[in-house]
Amino acid sequence: MDEQLFFLINSHHTEYLDAFMWMVSQKTVWLPLYACLLYVVWRQHSWRGALYVLLAIGIGMLFTDWGNSHLLRPWIGRLRPSNPDNPIAPMVHIVYGRHGSGCGMPSAHSANMWLLTFVVCHWLRSRWTCVSMTLLTLLVCYSRVYLGYHYPGDILGGFVLALCVVWMLSRIFSHSLWRVGEPRVISPLVQYVNDYLPMLVVVLTLLSFALSSSYLPSTSSLNI
Numbered sequence: 001m002d003e004q005l006f007f008l009i010n011s012h013h014t015e016y017l018d019a020f021m022w023m024v025s026q027k028t029v030w031l032p033l034y035a036c037l038l039y040v041v042w043r044q045h046s047w048r049g050a051l052y053v054l055l056a057i058g059i060g061m062l063f064t065d066w067g068n069s070h071l072l073r074p075w076i077g078r079l080r081p082s083n084p085d086n087p088i089a090p091m092v093h094i095v096y097g098r099h100g101s102g103c104g105m106p107s108a109h110s111a112n113m114w115l116l117t118f119v120v121c122h123w124l125r126s127r128w129t130c131v132s133m134t135l136l137t138l139l140v141c142y143s144r145v146y147l148g149y150h151y152p153g154d155i156l157g158g159f160v161l162a163l164c165v166v167w168m169l170s171r172i173f174s175h176s177l178w179r180v181g182e183p184r185v186i187s188p189l190v191q192y193v194n195d196y197l198p199m200l201v202v203v204l205t206l207l208s209f210a211l212s213s214s215y216l217p218s219t220s221s222l223n224i
Contacts, residue, residue: 025109118166
């Protein structure tokens with residue numbers, strides 16, 4: 001079923017979606033969003049809150065990214081769909097001629113994005129921020145399957161890994177990193193900006209991708 005669902009997503013492609021999904025999947029293009037989220041946390045919880053969020057995400061990514069890539073994925077040993085050593089690789093739609101290498105279960109993109117979403121939503125408690133971050137994370141996860149780097153099961157594995165790491169952080173740091181204090185007293189206008197600014201950055205970034213979907217990345221800009 002996992003393989004069938006993968007081909008259902010991967011086989012329905014166009015040149016426009018190839019470019020769009022490629023850009024969505026890149027990590028560095030979301031740096032403005034990360035800066036925006038840190039700014040909003042700072043406005044609501046001061047530098048102490050921003051530092052706690054950075055530490056929580058940094059510690060969490062030791063497990064969702066480094067530990068996942070160097071320990072968990074090699075131990076599970078499930079090849080990426082587009083890995084040339086995978087028997088199904090010849091049937092996978094490859095974007096810009098880039099095959100995935102190594103193993104892909106669980107997905108680090110999925111685990112990292114869900115970790116970020118859980119931590120930010122826990123600290124900001126903003127409905128629109130949570131909605132926009134959740135939808136963005138789902139889109140990034142979809143792009144990884146579309147591009148042939150992961151099975152849907154890999155994406156689900158990343159979600160479960162992020163959930164476990166967040167639970168671990170909440171147990172270990174329940175009275176420090178994970179404890180959300182009362183937000184600072186801010187004006188209604190600033191609160192309005194805080195509630196909608198992350199969503200606006202997400203929408204504008206995706207809109208820029210949609211308008212420049214004919215962009216073809218150079219080899220030096222590839223990040224898989």
